[in-house]
Amino acid sequence: MTLAHTISLPAPTRAQSRAGRRRAGGRQRTGYIFVSVYLVLLLLFGVVPTLYALYLAFTKTNQPWHWAGLSNFLKTGRDYRFIPAFEHIAIYLAIWLTMLVVVVLFLALMLHGGVRRVVPAFRFVFYIPGALAGAASVVVWAFMLEPELSPWHFALSSIFHFAGFQSVILPQHLPPVFAVIAFWTGAGGWIVVMNGALNNISDEVIDSARIDGANALQLALRVKLPLIKKWVVYMLILAFATGTQLIVEPTLLEPASFGTISSYWSPNQLAYWFATQMDNFNYAAAISVDLLFVGLVAAGLLVFRSKFFELD
Amino acid sequence: MKEQSSRPSRRTWAGAVASGLAICTAMGLGTGVSAASPHANASSKPIVVWVDSARLAMVHAWQQANPSVKLDVVTFDGGSGGDGSIQSMVGLDNRTGHGWPDIVFSENANDVQSLGQAPFNFPATLNNGLVSNAILNNFTAGVNDPCMIGKKLECLRNDLGFDVLWVNVPLMKQFGYTIPTTWQQWQAIGEDVAKHHPGYIIGEQGVPWDEDIYLQPAQCHLNDVVAPFVVESNPKDPNCTNMTKLLDPLLKDGSVPIANDFGSTFAKQYGGKVLLTVGPAYDSRAIFEGPGSALNSPKGTYEAAAPLKWAGAKQTWTGNVGGGLWILSSHSSQLAAAAKVMVGLATSTVSQDQSQGYPGYAPAAKSWIAIQDKSGLFARPLAPVFAAAAPLIWPDWSQTPWNVFSLWGQNVVPNLVSGSTVTSQLSVMATAIANSAQNYGYQVKG
Numbered sequence: 223m224t225l226a227h228t229i230s231l232p233a234p235t236r237a238q239s240r241a242g243r244r245r246a247g248g249r250q251r252t253g254y255i256f257v258s259v260y261l262v263l264l265l266l267f268g269v270v271p272t273l274y275a276l277y278l279a280f281t282k283t284n285q286p287w288h289w290a291g292l293s294n295f296l297k298t299g300r301d302y303r304f305i306p307a308f309e310h311i312a313i314y315l316a317i318w319l320t321m322l323v324v325v326v327l328f329l330a331l332m333l334h335g336g337v338r339r340v341v342p343a344f345r346f347v348f349y350i351p352g353a354l355a356g357a358a359s360v361v362v363w364a365f366m367l368e369p370e371l372s373p374w375h376f377a378l379s380s381i382f383h384f385a386g387f388q389s390v391i392l393p394q395h396l397p398p399v400f401a402v403i404a405f406w407t408g409a410g411g412w413i414v415v416m417n418g419a420l421n422n423i424s425d426e427v428i429d430s431a432r433i434d435g436a437n438a439l440q441l442a443l444r445v446k447l448p449l450i451k452k453w454v455v456y457m458l459i460l461a462f463a464t465g466t467q468l469i470v471e472p473t474l475l476e477p478a479s480f481g482t483i484s485s486y487w488s489p490n491q492l493a494y495w496f497a498t499q500m501d502n503f504n505y506a507a508a509i510s511v512d513l514l515f516v517g518l519v520a521a522g523l524l525v526f527r528s529k530f531f532e533l534d
Numbered sequence: 535m536k537e538q539s540s541r542p543s544r545r546t547w548a549g550a551v552a553s554g555l556a557i558c559t560a561m562g563l564g565t566g567v568s569a570a571s572p573h574a575n576a577s578s579k580p581i582v583v584w585v586d587s588a589r590l591a592m593v594h595a596w597q598q599a600n601p602s603v604k605l606d607v608v609t610f611d612g613g614s615g616g617d618g619s620i621q622s623m624v625g626l627d628n629r630t631g632h633g634w635p636d637i638v639f640s641e642n643a644n645d646v647q648s649l650g651q652a653p654f655n656f657p658a659t660l661n662n663g664l665v666s667n668a669i670l671n672n673f674t675a676g677v678n679d680p681c682m683i684g685k686k687l688e689c690l691r692n693d694l695g696f697d698v699l700w701v702n703v704p705l706m707k708q709f710g711y712t713i714p715t716t717w718q719q720w721q722a723i724g725e726d727v728a729k730h731h732p733g734y735i736i737g738e739q740g741v742p743w744d745e746d747i748y749l750q751p752a753q754c755h756l757n758d759v760v761a762p763f764v765v766e767s768n769p770k771d772p773n774c775t776n777m778t779k780l781l782d783p784l785l786k787d788g789s790v791p792i793a794n795d796f797g798s799t800f801a802k803q804y805g806g807k808v809l810l811t812v813g814p815a816y817d818s819r820a821i822f823e824g825p826g827s828a829l830n831s832p833k834g835t836y837e838a839a840a841p842l843k844w845a846g847a848k849q850t851w852t853g854n855v856g857g858g859l860w861i862l863s864s865h866s867s868q869l870a871a872a873a874k875v876m877v878g879l880a881t882s883t884v885s886q887d888q889s890q891g892y893p894g895y896a897p898a899a900k901s902w903i904a905i906q907d908k909s910g911l912f913a914r915p916l917a918p919v920f921a922a923a924a925p926l927i928w929p930d931w932s933q934t935p936w937n938v939f940s941l942w943g944q945n946v947v948p949n950l951v952s953g954s955t956v957t958s959q960l961s962v963m964a965t966a967i968a969n970s971a972q973n974y975g976y977q978v979k980g
Contacts, residue, residue, distance in 0.1 A: 284653070301973075302969045368798065368799065370798070370799035370802060370803075371798065371799070385792075385951075386792070386797075386799070387797070387799075388740065388792065388794075388947065388948075388951045389951050389952075392948050392951060392952060393948050476615075476617075477614065477615055477617065479943075480615070480741060480742060480794055480796070480797065480943065481615045481616065481742045481939060481940050481943035481944065482742070482943045482944060482947045482948055482951075483944070484944045485617075485940065485944070495618075497622075497625075498618055498621060498622035498625055499618045499621050499622070499648070500653070500973075501621075501625040501628070501653040501654065502653075
């Protein structure tokens, strides 16, 4: 572990802030200018909407500044679709996050340990699916999952014995189906990020491990993995947040399924339903705040357990 | 109040931009903006019409016949499959206090039931003189029932989706069957087909509109609004169970399999194998005959036969799958003019001749069906069968703020696909209806 302390971890914000502290004057100002663009966007599209959602969640339906206490949370919580939606998301997250961590790390470590010449090509190939815009890639999947049209007709019909699209998208299949879609669209980007993190490990560290007799597997698991642990936590925090907010996949597959996928499959869809079909933004905000709470708790646990913000 | 007072300023601003653009155009900077028609009233705003792509041909035909009326046609998904897009957009417009269309077309026969009540309160009432009784009386009886909120008429029905029996004439002859007139005869054919001609089908199930094909003609009281805000939903009603028990063996033996004739693979799987099917009138050109239809069968393959009757019953009833609505916005700043346009779209033959479904307006229906029959695509004229079937839609399968299609699709279809019987799903559906009904403040009677 002493080795780790000699390496500056590639966490960009911290590096910036440390650099900012050390260097005074003009440099600092330049830093603020760079950060300000993000800060403005964060305020406009992150902080202000969150505060607005909190305000809506604790006020009465369409009655500004009439405090509702917890009633919006209780009413939405007792809705017959609330528990199932969270159950769906929990199963989905369990599958997706496991897949993400295991496969992304496996491929990134393979890539890093592999022949240097082919690394850029593979990195590019892994990234391609992620370059497709989210909605478009879901539409691609609508075709991939229809046994009659899919290029994987053989697998769907002969291995899984699906009779048609409807049997592919049965409710019990949806969490793995959405996990596969999310993985396919998102994992490539993370492989590239992990590859970048691995490239930051200095050659001396790897060479000395080799001299000490570490084989490729030991090198990957005992040396490289601990050094990029914080990046894995970072990936998990972001993936958990986006995963709980799942909406595009079920919403786009619903019309393709001729309406056999529930319109309230995920909590975000339920919130959307309250906002658009009942014109009740307060209920929608309450569910959004539920999701925010779940995301914050998960992020908090990961941060504290991994000592994410501790300086080396 | 706040919203109202802010409106003129926005208009002034928009007006300034518009005049700026007009100046640019006049100076030759514009990019091919055509001069307004000489008949157009320059001071009037265009009437904003939202339609789905399937209705564009109707609007274009009407616009061509009425070039002096300025229309601003916006295409959207028509609320397809009960996705609630009209509710979302109207909800946002209600919040901002502007942006409503003058006329909107909905693909969902039940949409006015939610749009016509709080919190949306969107449609204008039509039967208080805005549309003359002479016109309203010409609609086929009962057609505008989905438009009624209490005693107020809040939309005009575009088309009907009443079910008939579709018959593959050469195949029936080849197999030696006679056209069934009762559900029981139809079932007997199904069982015989399964034995002697496996792979051929006499219908389909496992689609969101199953209940309109089978439960509604059976007079099943599963979604019957018996009083304002009271719905009767009885899964043990013998009318319901008799029909599902008739269907169960056919699902099992494959003569009425899980299939979707609007699905992308239907023709590949069942092309040339649809012996009979119970389906809406608009299946004629959508599924069976003519270019662009799913099966695109050789001319004269299919014909329509009268809706099936329950053996021993006095009266034949049929189901209805969809049928769109024309809704006029109560917020329209030119209500009378917009009402005229909407009546034109819903009733004129120039528009309705382009309709995909059987027009709800009886005189337009006559013209529409004559065109269908003139094509000579069907083995026998559709006109007499359609005219007799249109008034037979069972009225007690109610249009409600919740979309019964969606409920059947999301709660029942996956179970049918997994191998459940239809009979076992009546209670599942009743629970789904009860949950939704309570959401909208309805009381549920068993």
